[in-house]
Amino acid sequence: MQEPRPRRPRRSLKSRTRRFQVHVRRRVPPGLRLVLGLLLIGGGILGFLPILGFWMIPLGVAGAMLDLVPLYRAALRRAGRTKPPADPDDR
Numbered sequence: 001m002q003e004p005r006p007r008r009p010r011r012s013l014k015s016r017t018r019r020f021q022v023h024v025r026r027r028v029p030p031g032l033r034l035v036l037g038l039l040l041i042g043g044g045i046l047g048f049l050p051i052l053g054f055w056m057i058p059l060g061v062a063g064a065m066l067d068l069v070p071l072y073r074a075a076l077r078r079a080g081r082t083k084p085p086a087d088p089d090d091r
Contacts, residue, residue: 017062024063037064 011019024033040060047054065071 013058017058020059021062021066025066028063030067034064034067037061037067 024036028036037060040056040063042060043052044054044056044058044060046052047056065075
């Protein structure tokens with residue numbers, strides 16, 4: 001009989017958002033990040049519709065923040081850091 005797999009611990013919203021930011025920063029061109037962020041925010045406002053959801057708003061803010069330097073620096077100060085987050089894939 002096959003042993004049950006151990007469950008992976010669930011990642012927090014903070015760690016998921018950080019991974020999303022690293023992924024977007026690496027793979028999406030700078031001008032497109034802002035557009036992608038604004039589209040996610042706009043879709044999140046329509047979160048009462050099926051498929052779209054309110055979860056899109058924080059992801060849109062995180063994506064757009066990568067191109068808007070004053071917002072990015074303010075978010076780093078709020079998080080208590082002075083440099084960008086480390087890449088979680090480099091472990």
